[in-house]
Amino acid sequence: MFEIRLGDVIDDHCIKCRRITNHSVVSIVDGAAAKVRCRTCYHDHDYRHEQAPPTKKELKKQELFREVLATLSPGAGAEEPNPDLIPAEPTPEPTAEQPQDPPAPEPPKRRTRARNS
Ligand SMILES: [Zn+2]
DSSP, X not given: OOOOOTTOXXXXXXXXXXXXXXXXXXXXXXXXXXXXXXXXXXXXXXXXXXXXXXXXXHHHHHHHHHHHHHHHSTTSSOOOSOGGGSOOOOOOOOOSSOOOOOOOOOOOOOOOOOOOO
16 A cells, blocks of 8 residues: 655645645645645645645635525525625635536626726
């Protein structure tokens, strides 16, 4: 059986390099890598099993998707006639299970520029 040891070089996703890079194992828990260090930028982080963490864009997409679901389901809340004018609020509630991620419609890239009067 393959046994991992400290200092072993394994592949993992580096959030700084934003890609799969070589990592050195710096911490082991239960025979599995717990912490690794990127060999490219020397950034320490938890071993991610080569999974990229959700980006801010993806989180935003999920947030928008939940808002769309909320508007679709009856009795989900007050109707908003002008959703474009209402700033999106971050929903801090942690969701244990995420819904499947279907291709959500791209949010309109509209920038509101603050005007100094
Ligand atoms: Zn890196």
